[in-house]
Amino acid sequence: MLILFCNLVLAENSPGRDSTEYILVFEPDLPALKKSLEPYRLSFMFYNDFKKQQQMATLTRERDQLSQSIGVYRNWFDTTNQLVTEMKCQAKEAETRETHLKNELKKHQIDLPQTNTLQYVDSLIKQKVIDQEGVMKQPRRTCTLPNYPKGNQDILGKIAHLAQIEDNEAAKVISWHLASDMDCVVTLTTEAARCIFDETQGRQQVLPLDSIYKKTLPDWNRPLPHLRNGKICFRPVGNPVFARDLLTFPDNVEHCQTVFGMLLGDTIIIDNLDAANHYRKEVVKITHCPTLLTREGDRIRSNGKFGGLQNKAPPMDKLRGMVFGAPMPKLYSTLSGQIDLLQQYRTAVVKLDNVNKDLDSQLRSLNTPEMQKKKQELAEQEKNLKLIEQKLGMTPSDTVTESLLQPIMLEMCDTPIPPKRMRRETVKKLYR
Numbered sequence: 001m002l003i004l005f006c007n008l009v010l011a012e013n014s015p016g017r018d019s020t021e022y023i024l025v026f027e028p029d030l031p032a033l034k035k036s037l038e039p040y041r042l043s044f045m046f047y048n049d050f051k052k053q054q055q056m057a058t059l060t061r062e063r064d065q066l067s068q069s070i071g072v073y074r075n076w077f078d079t080t081n082q083l084v085t086e087m088k089c090q091a092k093e094a095e096t097r098e099t100h101l102k103n104e105l106k107k108h109q110i111d112l113p114q115t116n117t118l119q120y121v122d123s124l125i126k127q128k129v130i131d132q133e134g135v136m137k138q139p140r141r142t143c144t145l146p147n148y149p150k151g152n153q154d155i156l157g158k159i160a161h162l163a164q165i166e167d168n169e170a171a172k173v174i175s176w177h178l179a180s181d182m183d184c185v186v187t188l189t190t191e192a193a194r195c196i197f198d199e200t201q202g203r204q205q206v207l208p209l210d211s212i213y214k215k216t217l218p219d220w221n222r223p224l225p226h227l228r229n230g231k232i233c234f235r236p237v238g239n240p241v242f243a244r245d246l247l248t249f250p251d252n253v254e255h256c257q258t259v260f261g262m263l264l265g266d267t268i269i270i271d272n273l274d275a276a277n278h279y280r281k282e283v284v285k286i287t288h289c290p291t292l293l294t295r296e297g298d299r300i301r302s303n304g305k306f307g308g309l310q311n312k313a314p315p316m317d318k319l320r321g322m323v324f325g326a327p328m329p330k331l332y333s334t335l336s337g338q339i340d341l342l343q344q345y346r347t348a349v350v351k352l353d354n355v356n357k358d359l360d361s362q363l364r365s366l367n368t369p370e371m372q373k374k375k376q377e378l379a380e381q382e383k384n385l386k387l388i389e390q391k392l393g394m395t396p397s398d399t400v401t402e403s404l405l406q407p408i409m410l411e412m413c414d415t416p417i418p419p420k421r422m423r424r425e426t427v428k429k430l431y432r
Contacts, residue, residue, distance in 0.1 A: 016046040059388050066385040073378040080366070087359045094352040101345040108338050117349060125342045132335040135328070141171060144321030148185045148204070154192035159184050159207075159263070162256050163247040164327040168316070169295040170246050170269050175323040176313035177243075177293055178263055182322045186259055209258055217261040220244065224268065225283045225290070234282045238275025243267040243293060248327050266290035273298045273306070280304065 016022065026040040045056075102112060113120050145160045156162060160182040165171035175182065184205045187193040193206035224240055226233050243264050249256040267290055270276045276292040280300055283289040292300040297313035300306040316323065365371060 010046075014046075018046065020046050022046055056392065059392055063385060063388045063392065066381050066388065070378065070381050070385060073374065073381070076374075077378070084359075084362055084366075087355065087362055091352070091355045091359050094348065094355045098345070098348040098352050101341060101348050105338075105341055105345060108334075108341065110338065110342070112345075118346065121342055121346045121349070125339055125346070128335050128339045128342065132332060132339065135332045135335065138329070140329070141168065141323065141326040143323060143325045145182060148196070152187075152192055152195070154188040155196070156186040156188065156252055156255060156259075158182065159186060159259065160322055160324065162186065162252070163249055163260060163324055165246050165324045166248070166327055167246060167295075168326075169297075170243070171324050171326065172316050172319070173269070173293045173295065173297050173299075173313045174243055174246070174264075175319055176297070177267070177291075177299065179319070179322060181263055186255070188255070207259070209255060212258060212262055214258065217258060218244075218266050220257060220261065222266070225266075225287055226279070228286065233286055236270075236275075236279050236282070238271035238279065238294075240268050240270045240275075240279055243269050247324075250327075268292050270294055272296050273300075276300050276306075 010016075021043055022045075024042040024044070026042070028037050028039075030037075105112065110124070143160045145158065147157050147161045148155065150157060159178065160175075165174060184207050185193075185196055187196065187206060187208045189210050190208040193208040196204055196206050224236075224242065226236050226240075244257075244260055244267070246269060247256075247260055268279070270279055270292055272294050273296065276294050276298065277300070280289045280292060284304075289302065289304075291302045298306060299311040299313070301311070305311070
């Protein structure tokens with residue numbers, strides 16, 4: 001409940017003591033309210049002398065005007081100080097960012113000079129880009145099998161184009177091992193696969209991913225067979241590794257893992273046939289052994305059969321381009337990372353320089369003649385306000401009382417306080 005008092009005045013010729021402060025006490029009388037409310041106290045000055053009242057009213061108006069002007073000045077100065085604080089924070093953040101990137105560049109063996117940093121960074125970026133273009137132009141193994149047109153977003157492409165293998169010998173034997181699948185087009189949906197089937201009159205083999213039973217796919221984090229429960233069952237020779245771990249996927253990584261997880265399963269790559277036979281002989285003592293492919297081109301099937309033309313990969317040129325391409329050399333990705341870091345560092349240096357310039361400009365503006373004049377005006381107004389408050393005989397309690405008037409919008413006539421020693425009297429209690 002809100003009670004609003006407006007234009008509360010005393011009747012003419014009301015009895016009272018001159019130059020005395022009176023207090024009205026408002027106490028709510030609400031029987032239904034379980035918790036009592038604090039009474040509201042309103043103080044006012046009583047004067048018998050009309051001329052004195054006019055003088056005090058004039059001083060009160062001057063005080064109010066000065067208080068308002070001082071408030072404007074202080075708000076302006078507070079805003080300026082807040083702006084400086086925010087700019088200092090921005091400068092600190094920019095400096096931290098610049099230092100972090102500089103340390104990252106040091107990890108890449110890139111040291112920066114203390115002077116002409118931007119010019120050095122620009123020239124370094126230019127040189128790195130040239131080096132990167134040179135790496136791109138270097139000859140590397142590519143798949144020459146024509147890919148299927150990707151007119152539909154549900155078409156991923158032919159299997160031969162979905163993966164890349166860095167090692168030449170591994171690329172040869174894995175490509176040969178998957179020779180019958182290399183020309184197969186992978187789609188996301190059976191509908192897309194059926195469209196390709198119809199368009200090619202059934203001549204193009206297709207593989208829709210929504211038809212794969214994923215629970216039977218191998219776990220890409222599964223250890224090699226000779227590792228059981230974190231322990232090495234025997235010491236293998238020939239550097240065995242899962243064939244799937246040698247693949248990299250330029251795009252659609254998750255879908256490609258599904259495809260090659262199904263096609264390769266747990267197939268293992270190992271150095272040579274002797275190492276493969278030794279590995280299989282030991283593995284079958286503890287568990288099933290998957291297909292083994294050797295870097296020399298031999299294959300031991302999961303049933304143990306090896307030998308013959310069916311289990312020997314031909315030379316690379318006999319694969320007729322149906323071979324997995326090689327990824328970009330590691331130097332290419334290294335240069336890409338360095339170029340990206342250098343560009344980030346350049347941006348950070350420019351930002352730091354701009355932020356520091358803005359901060360310096362703002363700090364200089366605090367000492368301009370105009371700013372000094374405003375500070376002097378504020379000091380003079382505060383001095384005048386203090387003198388007027390002394391004439392009005394204001395005390396800290398008066399200031400608190402005044403602040404309490406504003407929330408309840410209580411309007412009163414000008415009732416100044418004389419520069420005399422005040423006597424307080426509680427004259428009445430109003431019950432509402």
